[in-house]
Amino acid sequence: MKLNEIGVIRSEYQTRKETPRQGFHSDKLCTLVIKEEYREASLDLRVGDLIQVMYFANKADRTVLRNTSHHRREERGVFSTRSPHRPNPINICIARIEDIDDNIIVSGLDALDGSPIVDIKGYSKRLHDGLMEKYDK
């Protein structure tokens, strides 16, 4: 399966150590620079919207199947975690749109500078609430 780079993330984070543990812990702004040929797909995004940004963690180790995490010492299979190190390192981070010009300015993103954007999806609180009700969580 081949993915097209739809754009690139510009952020202040040059190394993984600088990134917040969860994107929303940070108020720093990042810029989603969407390629000209894909801009039509972002036409209905609005300031204040929450979006799921899917980006390729191009510095991740794709050979890792088990890993430790921030809060656990024992190794776990990566499919039960959200570690960026995994066979297909596509990270998902929910961000808030703060401004829109030619590009999309967001807060709450944890991506390294230069990460290729794979996809952007609307984030639905209603979908989450429906899930939690269904599964009694």
Add this chain to the structure above:
Amino acid sequence: MKLNEIGVIRSEYQTRKETPRQGFHSDKLCTLVIKEEYREASLDLRVGDLIQVMYFANKADRTVLRNTSHHRREERGVFSTRSPHRPNPINICIARIEDIDDNIIVSGLDALDGSPIVDIKGYSKRLHDGLMEKYDK
């Protein structure tokens, strides 16, 4: 960017019309058949866990940039929607693990039979709750 198929989804849905609008509206079971070489990554998944299943919608139209949806007549840019038709058609569906043998049996998945699995991530209610608090939603 190239993705590896980590496994395949076996479901009762042969056509898009058969799939539920949201996976969790259905109680039908689907099977995640993980390739032998990636099984170590799924070792710590447990019955009852909610997981994010990322799969490749290999029947989607990757040229679509604007689309209508179930509940809206006017076209919208696909990045503000969750339509499967988009330049990189990776769908995300939250499912519940119902059983584990060599494979992983889940409920709540909306995928067509034969969809390649791209990734599985643990689903964190705490992460969502943190987000909602932060953004006052």
